[in-house]
Amino acid sequence: MIFRKLTLASIGVALGATAAFADTTVRLLHVSDNPGAVALWKKIASDFEAQNKGVKVDVQYLENEAFKAKLPTLLQSEERPSIIYSWGGGVMRAQAKAGFLSDISADAAPWAGTLSATAVKAFQVDGKTVGIPFDTGEVGFFYNKKLFDKAGVKADDIKTWDDFLSAVKKIKAAGITPIVVGAGEKWPIHFYYSYLVMRIGGASALADAAAGKDGGFKAATFVEAGKRLRELAALEPFQAGYIGTSHTQAEGMFGDGKGAMQLMGEWALDSQATNAADGKGQPIDNIGLLSFPLVPGGKGVATDVLGGINGWLVTKGAPKEAAEFLKFFSQDKYQREAAAKGYYIPVVNGTESAIENPVVKQIAGQLAASTYHQNFFDQDLGPSVGRVVNDISAAVAAGEMKPEAAAAAIQEAWDQQ
Numbered sequence: 001m002i003f004r005k006l007t008l009a010s011i012g013v014a015l016g017a018t019a020a021f022a023d024t025t026v027r028l029l030h031v032s033d034n035p036g037a038v039a040l041w042k043k044i045a046s047d048f049e050a051q052n053k054g055v056k057v058d059v060q061y062l063e064n065e066a067f068k069a070k071l072p073t074l075l076q077s078e079e080r081p082s083i084i085y086s087w088g089g090g091v092m093r094a095q096a097k098a099g100f101l102s103d104i105s106a107d108a109a110p111w112a113g114t115l116s117a118t119a120v121k122a123f124q125v126d127g128k129t130v131g132i133p134f135d136t137g138e139v140g141f142f143y144n145k146k147l148f149d150k151a152g153v154k155a156d157d158i159k160t161w162d163d164f165l166s167a168v169k170k171i172k173a174a175g176i177t178p179i180v181v182g183a184g185e186k187w188p189i190h191f192y193y194s195y196l197v198m199r200i201g202g203a204s205a206l207a208d209a210a211a212g213k214d215g216g217f218k219a220a221t222f223v224e225a226g227k228r229l230r231e232l233a234a235l236e237p238f239q240a241g242y243i244g245t246s247h248t249q250a251e252g253m254f255g256d257g258k259g260a261m262q263l264m265g266e267w268a269l270d271s272q273a274t275n276a277a278d279g280k281g282q283p284i285d286n287i288g289l290l291s292f293p294l295v296p297g298g299k300g301v302a303t304d305v306l307g308g309i310n311g312w313l314v315t316k317g318a319p320k321e322a323a324e325f326l327k328f329f330s331q332d333k334y335q336r337e338a339a340a341k342g343y344y345i346p347v348v349n350g351t352e353s354a355i356e357n358p359v360v361k362q363i364a365g366q367l368a369a370s371t372y373h374q375n376f377f378d379q380d381l382g383p384s385v386g387r388v389v390n391d392i393s394a395a396v397a398a399g400e401m402k403p404e405a406a407a408a409a410i411q412e413a414w415d416q417q
Helices: 035-051 064-076 089-097 117-121 145-151 161-173 187-201 205-210 213-218 220-233 247-255 268-274 321-329 332-340 358-368 383-397 403-416
Strands: 024-030 055-061 083-086 131-136 140-144 261-264 287-290 304-306 309-314 372-374
Touching: 024 035, 024 321, 035 055, 035 268, 035 321, 035 332, 064 083, 083 321, 089 383, 117 131, 117 309, 131 321, 140 145, 140 268, 140 358, 145 161, 145 287, 161 220, 187 205, 187 220, 187 247, 187 261, 187 304, 187 372, 187 383, 205 213, 205 220, 213 220, 213 403, 220 383, 220 403, 247 261, 247 268, 261 268, 287 358, 309 321, 383 403
Parallel strands: 024 055, 024 083, 304 372
Antiparallel strands: 083 309, 131 309, 140 261, 140 287
């Protein structure tokens, strides 16, 4: 069988040389390009190994898009990873339905109460715990304070969509690229479409569409979101060649000061530095955070946020040590270190007090005060519909698809799912 020959090594993931000599190997596959976070995870793995003789925890990496493309095949192989990175949502539910995930409810029950209850629930399917969350976050506009000052734009004045468009025009008139985006991978630009749906239709917009109310995904909210996205793109606010730019390239551009803003998740604070030409990027005191603007007449409010609750899923057939490792991983001391160093915002209760990075602290405060937290559309709607949302977002921005056709395409994918 072909699956017998397919290993993590054969698709470009390096297996630890010592893994073959361990009695039990727990393979953890992630997508993080944050070197600090990964170093912490490897330290946790090493500490776990020291306390569990004969166990090897192999921390492995796949780039985001490669991970999404190769994971379905990996999950069907005989050497599937024991633990996989997950954004939760419909993709996770589809994996559970296909029988690829383990029920770790009994293993997690004694200690899951140390984590955010909302986050824990996000990794349950039909009442069964299939994974453990480790961080939560928010998508917002990160902006370069010096470039804003150069353009004469005040962040505090940007409250509505019209304010935002005016700021974009002013920044562009100053000879500065207003926004950088890695639309070559499509998902970064779906953040615009998603937020516009939320601001126009309110917190219930996605659930109402899924339930078929008012025409489902062909409803006026989704058409209007497409029109607003195209309205922005028509101003040519993005860097030249944005449709072919990768996520990491866009992060580097922001880090290099080649754009005033980027709409991205909290990981951008580290990613912009990692991918900058000098490896340092913008200093934290030069980065500000803007909430996505309100749309006049819309039902959404500024405290409705889009963002992920990320975690680890335990795959079918994984050794019992996989669940044990997640308990070990979730200890307060480790996650407090992640918080203090600004790697991410842990879901372990109380660790938010350890956050020192001022922008991360601002994000944590906004999350705590949020009235609604929406998972990424491309994850929440499941793999097939999610891909369509990403595709239409890029196509509408580029002027290659009308907003009405885009909304109809989402509905068609939903009907076929």
